[in-house]
Amino acid sequence: MDVIVAGDRAELAEARRALGIGGTPPAEASLALVPTMGALHEGHRSLMRLARERAEHVAVSIFVNPLQFGPNEDFSRYPRTFDADLEVCAAEGVSMVFAPSVEKMYLPDRQVGVSAGEMGTVVEGAFRPGHLDGMLTVVLKLFNLVRPDVAVFGQKDAQQLAMVRRMVADLDLPISIVGGPTVREADGMALSSRNRYLSPEDRGAALALSRALFAGAAQRTPEEIRRAACAVLAAEPAVAVDYLVLVNPATFAEVREDHTGEAILAVAARVGSTRLIDNVTITL
Numbered sequence: 001m002d003v004i005v006a007g008d009r010a011e012l013a014e015a016r017r018a019l020g021i022g023g024t025p026p027a028e029a030s031l032a033l034v035p036t037m038g039a040l041h042e043g044h045r046s047l048m049r050l051a052r053e054r055a056e057h058v059a060v061s062i063f064v065n066p067l068q069f070g071p072n073e074d075f076s077r078y079p080r081t082f083d084a085d086l087e088v089c090a091a092e093g094v095s096m097v098f099a100p101s102v103e104k105m106y107l108p109d110r111q112v113g114v115s116a117g118e119m120g121t122v123v124e125g126a127f128r129p130g131h132l133d134g135m136l137t138v139v140l141k142l143f144n145l146v147r148p149d150v151a152v153f154g155q156k157d158a159q160q161l162a163m164v165r166r167m168v169a170d171l172d173l174p175i176s177i178v179g180g181p182t183v184r185e186a187d188g189m190a191l192s193s194r195n196r197y198l199s200p201e202d203r204g205a206a207l208a209l210s211r212a213l214f215a216g217a218a219q220r221t222p223e224e225i226r227r228a229a230c231a232v233l234a235a236e237p238a239v240a241v242d243y244l245v246l247v248n249p250a251t252f253a254e255v256r257e258d259h260t261g262e263a264i265l266a267v268a269a270r271v272g273s274t275r276l277i278d279n280v281t282i283t284l
């Protein structure tokens with residue numbers, strides 16, 4: 001079956017009807033959403049496969065959301081590869097793609113948005129003010145427009161995933177959130193749409209991020225973990241670190257030395273003009 005492409009609310013509603021989603025029970029079909037900004041890669045494909053296991057139909061949204069980019073960030077140069085993305089969606093059995101323009105998505109006099117609260121000001125939020133607010137605002141709009149039963153997000157954006165879970169809990173949204181594991185290349189590099197900005201030299205230097213995380217994950221205590229990961233990053237001068245933190249997966253607060261259970265070791269760094277993030281989950 002061809003992928004149905006919808007660009008606005010009316011086309012979305014028509015697509016839902018055509019697929020029998022939200023019809024009268026028992027004819028109602030379930031829907032899983034994979035929200036993306038396009039430039040789809042194997043990591044997105046793995047999320048689509050997870051989504052297919054969870055619902056009868058999969059919707060993918062493709063929208064480069066201006067609200068989650070700062071004034072000096074890469075909104076205008078973010079890769080836009082719609083035709084190739086559509087082929088990926090078709091190959092993964094996606095039923096519909098929602099790809100609105102900025103004008104269709106936001107009213108020109110838009111006033112109201114989602115606040116990520118204090119959790120939106122730490123770690124990634126401390127380096128990208130407003131990013132998590134903008135991300136949650138578009139995710140809530142996508143939930144309201146597409147009306148999925150399930151939504152699938154990558155663990156690679158660990159704070160994003162934690163914040164979306166928080167929003168669903170705080171605002172009583174009737175959606176199950178599923179996290180998909182980070183997909184890595186054979187040498188450990190986490191897949192990201194931004195990897196295509198990297199020159200071969202930058203890519204070589206950027207490998208220090210995953211090496212640092214793996215070195216940290218091989219240790220036993222929070223102090224050893226931070227020290228081992230820091231040492232790897234310090235040895236790569238082409239990597240400018242924004243943060244390296246060991247945090248509680250639900251709150252993103254730094255874990256204490258006596259922490260037990262899961263923790264996330266997360267890193268953000270700039271390599272050349274490209275900013276990359278990565279993380280691993282460690283059980284203490």
Ligand code: PAF
Nearest residue numbers: 035036037065135138157
């Ligand atoms: O992870 C992304 O690609 C974006 O942050 C998302 C969830 C699609 C919201 O714009």
